[in-house]
Amino acid sequence: MARKTLIAGNWKMNGLKKDAKALAGGLARKMAALRKKGGRANFEMLICPPFPLLGLAAEAVKGSGIRVGAQDCHAEASGAHTGDTSAQLIKNAGASYAIVGHSERRTDHAETDREIKAKAEAALAAGLKVIVCIGETLKERKAGQTLNVNRKQLRGSLPAGATAANTVIAYEPVWAIGTGQVATPEQAQEVHAAIRKALKSKLGPAEAGKMRILYGGSMKPGNADELLSQPDIDGGLIGGASLTVKDFWGIAEAV
Numbered sequence: 001m002a003r004k005t006l007i008a009g010n011w012k013m014n015g016l017k018k019d020a021k022a023l024a025g026g027l028a029r030k031m032a033a034l035r036k037k038g039g040r041a042n043f044e045m046l047i048c049p050p051f052p053l054l055g056l057a058a059e060a061v062k063g064s065g066i067r068v069g070a071q072d073c074h075a076e077a078s079g080a081h082t083g084d085t086s087a088q089l090i091k092n093a094g095a096s097y098a099i100v101g102h103s104e105r106r107t108d109h110a111e112t113d114r115e116i117k118a119k120a121e122a123a124l125a126a127g128l129k130v131i132v133c134i135g136e137t138l139k140e141r142k143a144g145q146t147l148n149v150n151r152k153q154l155r156g157s158l159p160a161g162a163t164a165a166n167t168v169i170a171y172e173p174v175w176a177i178g179t180g181q182v183a184t185p186e187q188a189q190e191v192h193a194a195i196r197k198a199l200k201s202k203l204g205p206a207e208a209g210k211m212r213i214l215y216g217g218s219m220k221p222g223n224a225d226e227l228l229s230q231p232d233i234d235g236g237l238i239g240g241a242s243l244t245v246k247d248f249w250g251i252a253e254a255v
């Protein structure tokens with residue numbers, strides 16, 4: 001089943017205005033150059049800057065086909081939630097995606113599957129697409145709990161109304177994030193296949209077959225090719241290597 005590869009950059013808490021302008025603008029120019037040569041991107045590209053840079057990034061990639069997303073959103077549409085950002089405002093700032101449930105949010109902010117599900121549903125209600133992150137820790141992997149943990153997180157955080165058109169799953173093994181210790185293509189494929197199987201029983205074979213499952217965790221230009229050529233890996237959610245045009249575009253070129 002044809003699934004368009006999604007190359008998504010999670011900038012995390014990095015960059016100032018000038019960096020965002022240079023990075024988003026540089027990627028937009030790469031896209032334009034590709035088109036000029038008569039090429040057409042066989043992948044979808046997404047960048048997820050910190051909240052205050054959403055509008056600027058959206059402006060910088062306008063017309064390039066590159067999409068902009070947020071790294072989180074609040075579960076409520078508005079109200080007394082100091083320091084939080086609603087999905088509606090994210091959309092209003094020019095973004096079309098929100099990441100929810102990243103392991104750094106699960107750890108730093110003690111987010112539970114239940115909260116993540118509510119956030120994902122708020123994102124969908126606002127007309128955003130959502131990327132739901134799941135992944136096991138090293139301790140869980142060593143205890144042989146990898147598939148169970150991922151299935152449980154998926155069950156708990158998948159939004160009601162999820163379809164292949166509005167929802168993307170990101171498998172990010174916590175031990176591979178920012179460590180340089182990438183999952184082997186076989187390790188990643190095993191979990192991706194289990195996720196797809198779980199999606200099948202939840203959403204039916206047609207939606208599960210169309211839904212994209214991204215891998216995240218130390219993906220680089222040098223290892224992207226073998227990861228992205230696995231049958232159930234439909235793209236990447238990239239941290240460190242999404243911070244330079246050279247590395248991020250290098251990963252896209254592996255598609």
Ligand code: 13P
Pocket residue numbers: 010102172176177178179180216217218219237238239240241
């Ligand atoms: P790294 O690519 O830096 O390992 O980060 C992955 C990640 O957490 C993307 O969301």
